[in-house]
Amino acid sequence: MSSTDAVFKFLDAAESAIIDLETSLTAIPALAPESGGDGEWKKAEVLERWLRAKGLTNIEHFDAPDARVSAGKRPNLVATIKGREPGARLWIMAHTDVVPEGDRGQWQTDPFQAVIKGGKIYGRGVEDNQQGLVSSVMAALALLDAKLVPEHDVKLLFVADEEFGSVYGIQYLLANATLFAKDDLIIIPDGGKPDGSEINTAEKNICWLKVRTTGKQCHASVPDDGANPFLANCDLAVRLHDMETEVFTDRSPLFSPDRSTITPTKKEANVPNINTVPAEDIFYLDMRVLPQYKVKLVVAEAGKRARLVEAKYGVTVNLEVVMENESPPTPLDTPVVGLLRSAIKATCGIDARPIGIGGGTVGAYLRNAGFDCVVWSTQDETMHAPNEYTKIANIIGDAKVFARLMLRQA
Template sequence: MSGAGFDTVAARIDGYRDEAIALERTLTAIPALSPKNGGKGELAKCRALEAYLRGFGLTDLRRIDAPDPGAEEGIRPNLIARIPGASSERTVWVMSHLDIVPEGDLKKWDSPPFEIRVEGDKIFGRGVEDNQQGIVASCLAARALLETGTRPAYDVALLFVADEETGSELGIQYLLKQDPKMFRPVDLVIVPDGGLPDGSMIEVAEKGIVWIKVTTLGKQCHGSTPERGINAHVAAAHTIVKLRSLYKKFGARDEVFDPPISTFEPTKKEANVPNVNTIPGEDVFYIDGRVLPQYDIAKVLRRVKTIGRQIDRKFGTTTTVETVQRDNAAPPTPVDAPVVASLRKAVERVYGVQAKPMGIGGGTVAAHIRRAGAPAAVWARMDETMHGPNEYALIPNLLGDAKVLAHVMLQA
């Protein structure tokens, strides 16, 4: 990349402050809620975005509509906007989502959630950060390239998906079902939907998730005559203590993650008997397990069942182990993948920050892309006010992230 090319593009982006606010205003005024969240979907918002893109000359647009009878016109729209690069060997993808979550308790908002309020460098409103920061930043990067006549090094594709907040079935999962090879292993995929306030986290990996329900059956009896029953609560307590051994059995460390280990924590506990003088014949508790990618979750489950059987032999109980949710970790994006290297270079240049590849506890949309064989990195510079009242985006981050994305698009 020629340094002059980036400087020209960056200077152009510096002039987009009003543009960024205006686009946030337009998008925020069209609440794109999934029918599952009581809305009509993303169609109106998607159309507004299409008009905006065409307005500055980005005309290679392709819509892929997923059917949803509950949505406006029965459609959940996904949109791809492409800019040709000097080479088509790779594509630099930026994927943001169109949908938002509900505003929640209106009384907790200081201003109406669907009319943006600008205060200093902050824009308040539902969706302004999640995920309109990504939408706006990627649009401004593309706009600056087109307006300065700067050709990206590789093809660029801005991808705007539906349905991220309610499972992605009609968003990225739908797209991958239509075209399992839409991302190539050589592509760079950036998902600007999470990050730290200083922009130093490039999320490249996530743990597998397993939520386990453990039911222990004993025999109920009067509290004064424990010998006539089997106290399920006591047996379950022993199970919980014994399950601490999972930390040792699956004890590998991977410093990319924070914490760097698999975790297995007992969490929810269902109520048993309502009164003090009954020995409970049934006990139900749950475990939230977050498992490093190197472990197969089936092995964790087998271990939990073995421990249940050991307890049953000792106490005469019947322990059953069920899976409430289970998701093996997606293959991690290598810490030296091109998308990571390019982001590090760009973040250092724009923000003067050393960004680090990191792993998190699980459940991001990037996992779908990683499973499809493409290296994806989640990155943005944000305070993560998403889903709460008074969600905001910082204007310097909207413009700075646009520069970071443009820098990546210009790197050869």
């Protein structure tokens, strides 16, 4: 029997182990303090015990202090399967925290008790991110069971605090531990398509901009006595949106839509009555630009357009960046992209294509720190919704892909 045959045989028979681990993890709501929870500590304890009982015993802690939770810290765990020789290590990174169940009335089952029905497991966290966690663990167990030693070290990383900005998770690790090497392969199984055909390699640069414009209040019957910041903002909203077609015009087939988007969104209330020109008007833009455009550059262009509007309407415009996030894309010729594509092809017969998304994955922190990474899994994307589920077949399929990568048998 070839090594992949042995591994696949184990994984094809892994359903009860998958259900057991998913059930144990789902039973402990690992909610962040921001969601009124007590963190991931108890869940990480259960996970660690489960792994040790199955023979994955090389486990290290890189916990982040956090006085808000009763354990006083947020768990970050690394389980290592030693490889035959030094070389690029394979990291599979999953998060242990979950979001609250939301409106419980919309759930058909108890969100914190895994329910198995028709090849699916239902419960909060079963997909986000326990699917990725469990598939990485099953791949490692399959190697152990077949007594196969991976080519290079395999590292299963279980991080805290993904849902609230990763300050106590990957951001803490990047600042306080030296885990990653430049040539390591890093996969984040926390997002994907139902057929596993998309590998996320890039994000748009995001900037949320607050536009606060002040004018001069007056009676609406004599508008020439005042300066109308609402009218000025209407004009400015269009001018800022037009940066899409006039300045930041590149296209990239990686992304959908394939262009930078500059979208006026939220509008704050100004005056309560119809016959007053307001003194102040505030609106916001959600800007997501292709990675070649730095946020600074976009904000500078917005500033130029604001000056023109100030001159035309006699108002003062203040621009404030309320959130920004930018990261370089993972190059498509980087080993993790090629190896993952061939492992998916060999396992599922699918030509997976690299894609970019609008933003907001933990991959950005790694890429900003100089580490190439990809986000991939096979999932229906039910995360954060009521009746979240994962397909057992997807966990097994993804575990086969990970096992191939661990053995470098793509």
